Each structure stands twice: as C-alpha cells, then as structure tokens.
Amino acid sequence: MKLQAIDASVTLKDHVYQRLREAIIDLNIYQDDTVLRLDERSLAAQLNISRTPLREALTRLQEEGFVEIRPRKGIFVCRKTREEVLEMIVAWAALESMAARLATRVASDARVAGLRRHALAHSSSSSRADLSEYSDANIRFHQMILEMSGCALLAKMADGLFAHMYAVRRRALEEGDRASRSVVDHMGIIDAIEARNADLAADLVREHTMRLHDHVAAVWQRWDTAAGAAP
Amino acid sequence: MKLQAIDASVTLKDHVYQRLREAIIDLNIYQDDTVLRLDERSLAAQLNISRTPLREALTRLQEEGFVEIRPRKGIFVCRKTREEVLEMIVAWAALESMAARLATRVASDARVAGLRRHALAHSSSSSRADLSEYSDANIRFHQMILEMSGCALLAKMADGLFAHMYAVRRRALEEGDRASRSVVDHMGIIDAIEARNADLAADLVREHTMRLHDHVAAVWQRWDTAAGAAP
DNA sequence: CTCTGCTATCTGGTATACCATAAGCCACAG
DNA sequence: CTGTGGCTTATGGTATACCAGATAGCAGAG
Secondary structure (H helix, E strand, O other): OOOOOOOOOOOHHHHHHHHHHHHHHHOOOOOOOOOOEEOHHHHHHHHOOOHHHHHHHHHHHHHOOOEEEEOOOEEEEOOOOHHHHHHHHHHHHHHHHHHHHHHHHHOOHHHHHHHHHHHHHHHHHHOOOOHHHHHHHHHHHHHHHHHHOOOHHHHHHHHHHHHHHHHHHHHHHOOOOHHHHHHHHHHHHHHHHHOOOHHHHHHHHHHHHHHHHHHHHHHOOOHHHHOOOOO | OOOOOOOOOOOHHHHHHHHHHHHHHHOOOOOOOOOOEEOHHHHHHHHOOOHHHHHHHHHHHHHOOOEEEEOOOEEEEOOOOHHHHHHHHHHHHHHHHHHHHHHHHHOOHHHHHHHHHHHHHHHHHHOOOOHHHHHHHHHHHHHHHHHHOOOHHHHHHHHHHHHHHHHHHHHHHOOOOHHHHHHHHHHHHHHHHHOOOHHHHHHHHHHHHHHHHHHHHHHOOOHHHHOOOOO
C-alpha cells in the first residue's frame, strides 16, 4: 500500500494569511470607496477561527505592507501613495534588469524560445479590447524573465512588488497606446537575451519598466493627496 | 507649556521583535556551534511577557527569513546556505546599482562630497588590523549610496539584505587584500557619481558588489552542505 | 444653547488555559 | 537481547478571558 504523506506544516494562520492576502489584492482599492477597515472580531467570526491565528496572519500582512495596524484604533488596508508606487516600480526595474542580465548567461536556449513563444502568442491581444488578458500575459512575461535568471530571490522580491501593483498595472496599460509599445519593447528584450548581450538586455528591461514609472508619474498626480497619516 | 507627544503605537510585540532581531543578528551563527533552537515558553519567561506578543514577533522574524517555525517541532534560527547568501548579494547588487544610477541624477553636490569625505576618513583603516571598524564603515558607505538615491524603498529592501549579511561580510573582508581593493572601487564609484555618469556609476557599483559575490562563491563551498531540511 | 465631563462600548493588546502532535523513555512480550 | 506499544513530557497551535486606550453619546452645569 502506498500513501501520500500529509503535510502537517500548513496551519490555520497560513491559510488565513493566504485568504486575506488574495482578498486584499482583489480589492482594487484605488479610486474605490471600499471600506478599508478590518475588524478582528468580525473577521475571526467570518472565518470561524479565534483571533490568535488571525492576528498572526495580520502581522505578516502588515510586514508586507498590505495592512496597517494602529493600536486601539483599527486595522486598515493600505492605500499606496503615488510616491510609494513609483518607488516600487523603481525597485522592480532594478531587480528585473539584473534578472535579464543573469538570464543572458544562464538561461537555456529552450527557455528563451519559450519566452518568445509566450510574447508572440499574446502580442495580438494588445490590439484587442481585452486588455485585462494582455495585462496578465504581460505580468507573466516579466515573471518569466525573473525566473530565467535562476535567482529565486530576485523573483521572490519582485513578486512581492507585483502583488501591490496588480491594480495599478491594469489601469496603466489601459491608457494610451502603451500596450503596443510594450510589445515592441518585449521583442527587443527577447532579442537581446537571445543574443546573450547582457548589458543590452539589462538596459532594455530597465528602460522598459522605467517607462511605466514615468507614465505613472505623469498620469496620476491625485494619489499623493489620498493617503497619509489620518488625524 | 510644551509637551512632547507620546508615541502610543509602540507595543510589546514591536519591542520584542527588535530585541530578538538584534540578538539573532549578533549571533554570528555561521561556523559556531550555537544553539539555534528557540523555546517560546522560556523566551517569554526571560522577557517577562506572555507568549502571544512573542509569537507575533516571531511571525515577523519568520517572514523576514531570520527564523523558521516548524509546527510542533520547534523554532530555529535560520542558517543561510551558500546559495542563499549568493542570491542575496545579487539582489543587493541590483538594488544598489539602481540607487547609484538615481544618485547621479538627484544627489546634491554636498551629499556626494559627504560620501567622499566618509570614504577618505575610513580608507586608512583598511590597511590596519582593525578590519571590524572598516567593515562597519564599508557598510555605511553602501547605505549612503542607497540613501542618496532618494528612493527609500531601495534602501529599505537593501537593509533587509544587509541584516542577514553582517556575519558574512566580516569574514569576507578579512580574507585576502579585498579591503584595499575595496577602497579603490569606492573612489571610482564616487568619481562616477560626481561626474553624474549614470551608466558608469551603476556599472561600477554592480561590479564592485558582484566581486564580493564571486569571492564568496569561490571561498565558501562548505556551506551548501551545512543547512537544509533536517529529518 | 453650549460646553464640560462622565460613561457605555468598541477595539486592539496581552495573558492564560487547553489541545494535539512529536519525541523520548520504559516496561513487557517474544 | 530485541523490538513493540504505550506512557510521559515537551512544544507549538488555538481558543478564550481580561485589560486599557479610544470614541461617541448623553447628562448636567453654566
């Protein structure tokens, strides 16, 4: 008889953490009049657990910048300011640029071919109305580069940033003809990696991501007034 | 009458977190026969608090990779593998390289002058036996570049990496004539920033940090056998 | 009518009690 | 002597009780 091993390392607090994380990411907090207040007791009741594991999950979420816990005031989902978003994009550009550089050295030809295949398969959707699909494919493209670096930490750190930017990215891509420009950029990046040109690949990735940075900087001035220390 | 506002947002769990973090960083776990096991109850007794805030602090430390919590097994201080250390150095190079690039655009002449002053003040200690002092000054040098970027997130992310590398860096600098080479590198970096040469500054910083990467990769093969999933 | 101060209540912070699993020890059967 | 099964104990996981600050509403003094 063969039995599958049971993973006893998944605890309630881990489940709760993941659930809350997904829920918060799905919120699309920006511009909505969503209630950003979380109540420990009612959350615990909803999830049918006690406050203890819930609080440990919330601690993790605070650590990652998804929520802010103000003692005896409340727990609030964080609304990133424009400056914070811009800084996240800068950090992302830094990480992915390095990833592209490494990829030119360590990525197999097969992986590069796979990247090109992915980019080609989804390039058409940029011209269609289905920008949401293109947005997902676009994120995947960047994740693939990060994975091709062979450096798991780069990918992990970038993923942490991505999580905060799902809402942002959708909106950013929907404006102007950024999508088609994006396709051109992607092809250039793939060519550089394929040619094993480390400096060029790193430069192109950085410039590509920093274009999003400049775009966000130019388009969204309203944000910096939205959040901050409430009285 | 003027009174200083009281910061009521510092809670026990925050204190505990900081204490434990410092204690763990001071451990210099590598190569020691230090006990890596932490016991919740005895820790709580030592700190004279209950387990609840302690556990929340430990959750944060786990999130940051300082400890590993194995359900019903124990809490262990993490010993990074050689591969993990190398990846941290890569990520660090990525972040600081971008920081240097930004610094060439936004750092004031005064800040750059301050950086040069710092580097000059401590360059002599590299030839002396006091490598510990040089190591601290060296870390400070890199932090200054990160701060000069004006991007707080880059600095914050890099600091998270530094914390894990205090033990590593001390040892790395103590071998060979890396210290004197380091001084030369630093001056080149300062010159590039002063000349507002973004590409050069970014390249020099990256290459400088990646030299540490290659050094660690070459010197410490033993690590990759040390840690891992214990039975 | 207005302002002050009390109080009821809500919220997160902390302490404690209890639970389930893991691990080592030991007695007993073979 | 050896191996098995159960018991004891240690450990983290979870639930619950209690605490103190924060907040809003209300009553009474002015």
